[in-house]
Amino acid sequence: MRASLSRLIPRGPTILALGVLVGLAFPALAELVRPSMPVTIFIIVLGTLLRTDGKAVIAVLGRPALSVLLPVTVMVACPVLIGLIAYRFGVGAELALALVLATAAPPSSGTAAVARMLGLDGTVPLAVTLLCMALAPLTVPLLAGWFGGIGLSALDLALRLAVLVGGAEGVALLLRRFAGVQLRSHGEAIDRIVVVALLxxxxxxMAGVRGQIEADWQGALLCLALAFACNLGLQGAGAALLPGALVERLTVGLILGNRNVGLVWSALGAAASPRMALYFAATQLPIYLTPRLIDMIISYARARKPS
Incomplete structure (x- = not known):
């Protein structure tokens, strides 16, 4: 069993892509595991915290480009740019607001874990994600009001973030203090648990997504196209426009493109219209399909690199 789970880690991107297809093909299964979403997010964040070197995170926070410029770009510049483009091309007020809110969400909780699967450095995504989560209660409601006027409670969002990040950090600190030696010797086991939680x-x-597609396939296609365009556009911009090695640029691209849309979606509750909810669901597909594409790009680049 342990050997089988160990083989999941290098194949993580493929497994995540298959998870999307499984959720769509078996809607009853997706509905069955839907209540476990908060628990799995907690496990993903906790596992990432346990597998990240605290000194390395502090070193990242000491670099202004990563601790100040990148979080502001992620949480403010990107959603404003996407919102202006959406209104310029007339996608409609509902979809434009959905695009803004999805892009205003902090980076996905699993970005650091996905980066590790791809052989990238998970420290930068973790540090930037934590900073962006701290900004989210301020920036998301402001952007929602600016672009659409939806009443999003900053307090509710702040509480959700506090439970997710603060709880995971508290447990991680306790485990590091009282079981530090065991954690260091069971690092691969932690990785296996994170991969299963991600799956x-x-x-x-994908719960409910198949029914929404069947009810409005044209709207679903539009939302899907916009979700992929937004995600790939932000990832491509991060990888193409920034200096540095390919792996560093791809890491920044992951941070820019893959967002924790579910967090904002949950905070909106009934304020999210059916069209907005359909777009939020569509954003999950590129989040979990693009890592396989990035894996192929990295493999191709390494194969072309002279030995």
């Missing part, structure tokens, strides 16, 4: 989370995010 369950991916399947759960």
């Amino acid at each position: 369950v989370f991916v399947i759960a995010t």
